[in-house]
Amino acid sequence: MKQIILKKGRDGAVRRRSPWIFSGAVHREDQDLEDGDLVQVVAANGEVLGVGHYQAGGIRVRVLAFGEEELPDDFFQNRLAAALDLRRQLGLLDDPLTNAFRLVHAAGDGLPGLIIDRYASVVVVQCHSIGMHREREQIAAAIRSLCGEAVETIYDKSGAVLPERYALGVEDGVLWGSDVSEVVILENGRRFHVDVAGGQKTGFFLDQRENRWLLGSYAKDKRVLNTFCYTGGFSVYALLGAAAQVQSVDLSASAISLTEENVDRNGDFTDRHQAHAADVMEWLKAHAEDDPYDIVVVDPPAFAKNKHKRHQAVQAYKRLNARAMRSVKPGGLLFTFSCSRVVDRELFYNTIVAAGLEAGRNCRVLHHLSQGPDHPVNLFHADGSYLKGLVLRVE
Numbered sequence: 001m002k003q004i005i006l007k008k009g010r011d012g013a014v015r016r017r018s019p020w021i022f023s024g025a026v027h028r029e030d031q032d033l034e035d036g037d038l039v040q041v042v043a044a045n046g047e048v049l050g051v052g053h054y055q056a057g058g059i060r061v062r063v064l065a066f067g068e069e070e071l072p073d074d075f076f077q078n079r080l081a082a083a084l085d086l087r088r089q090l091g092l093l094d095d096p097l098t099n100a101f102r103l104v105h106a107a108g109d110g111l112p113g114l115i116i117d118r119y120a121s122v123v124v125v126q127c128h129s130i131g132m133h134r135e136r137e138q139i140a141a142a143i144r145s146l147c148g149e150a151v152e153t154i155y156d157k158s159g160a161v162l163p164e165r166y167a168l169g170v171e172d173g174v175l176w177g178s179d180v181s182e183v184v185i186l187e188n189g190r191r192f193h194v195d196v197a198g199g200q201k202t203g204f205f206l207d208q209r210e211n212r213w214l215l216g217s218y219a220k221d222k223r224v225l226n227t228f229c230y231t232g233g234f235s236v237y238a239l240l241g242a243a244a245q246v247q248s249v250d251l252s253a254s255a256i257s258l259t260e261e262n263v264d265r266n267g268d269f270t271d272r273h274q275a276h277a278a279d280v281m282e283w284l285k286a287h288a289e290d291d292p293y294d295i296v297v298v299d300p301p302a303f304a305k306n307k308h309k310r311h312q313a314v315q316a317y318k319r320l321n322a323r324a325m326r327s328v329k330p331g332g333l334l335f336t337f338s339c340s341r342v343v344d345r346e347l348f349y350n351t352i353v354a355a356g357l358e359a360g361r362n363c364r365v366l367h368h369l370s371q372g373p374d375h376p377v378n379l380f381h382a383d384g385s386y387l388k389g390l391v392l393r394v395e
């Protein structure tokens with residue numbers, strides 16, 4: 001097998017089972033290595049430390065198996081079986097009220113570079129590395145053999161997340177089974193239309209399931225504002241939690257129609273729900289600060305995609321959250337989130353502290369939130385812990 005040799009003294013991270021090998025740790029690599037090749041990772045003393053997918057760029061290798069010299073033939077089958085076993089333990093495989101969950105969460109399931117989401121009988125595979133994408137047929141075969149007839153369609157949605165040089169030749173589409181035009185899922189008994197082909201990510205933000213439920217439990221008789229609503233997940237839970245009124249705001253007109261459609265799927269809420277296509281900052285300034293809400297939800301897209309954007313992103317989170325705090329009635333709640341990987345938990349917390357000072361409001365932390373357990377975090381790879389949330393009581 002082809003090899004990359006690490007610099008002397010740069011093998012600590014792999015020995016600590018971190019799955020990413022950065023280019024700076026590489027001493028030498030075989031000349032004919034191509035994107036997506038399986039490669040042995042070798043320490044300066046010649047010891048083979050593991051096997052992974054090679055890819056030119058900052059993250060040079062994603063390690064799939066530590067302490068192995070090659071991947072066993074049933075590698076994908078085994079890792080997927082283990083991933084399924086966890087979801088079985090979480091009660092997700094036979095829950096009559098929930099049929100959508102993350103089946104594989106990259107390094108959290110020992111499969112760095114691979115995301116698999118399950119939406120009822122549709123499985124969406126998203127490969128973030130070229131190596132995983134080259135294995136997609138094998139991955140689809142493993143899904144079929146493990147899930148059997150419960151899965152009718154396997155859809156590959158990797159084009160937007162793969163490096164451009166490779167993605168030019170990649171088309172998203174059905175790997176196996178039938179078309180995916182109409183997917184409706186159940187989540188805690190709530191119904192949602194998932195736009196697999198056209199939607200953001202794989203179509204739905206499964207990571208907020210538990211947090212949506214929590215919001216629902218606080219919503220009775222409350223006026224709720226759900227900003228960055230996308231598919232209207234938080235809005236639907238608030239309405240079924242007997243909120244007096246819910247306003248949903250998103251910049252995208254298609255997100256607003258998806259929200260309206262999803263609200264309609266869950267009951268007749270015409271008197272209690274309104275959705276608005278608008279910029280959140282503008283909306284808060286124009287409509288919320290003078291007429292504050294009992295509960296405000298702030299779940300923006302990742303403001304920082306890399307370290308260079310971190311400072312700017314923190315400033316944006318601060319301004320947004322200060323404005324959101326001013327839009328909460330004294331004694332009301334703010335549910336605030338960040339999914340930026342480069343803004344860690346501590347930085348997020350400190351940013352919210354700064355927002356509280358800027359808004360001049362005393363706040364207390366009621367809950368620290370994160371992604372659900374079907375998005376497990378590899379203990380040796382904290383990067384997988386990307387979703388951070390706080391529930392504040394704002395005085």
Ligand code: SAH
Nearest residue numbers: 205228229230233250251252279280299301
């Ligand atoms: N809360 C959602 C996920 C939010 S995704 C859920 O639980 O499913 C982020 C959303 O923010 C996207 O739908 C995007 O259209 C929207 N968005 C991005 N910038 C915005 C802005 N400035 N104002 C309003 N919405 C914005």
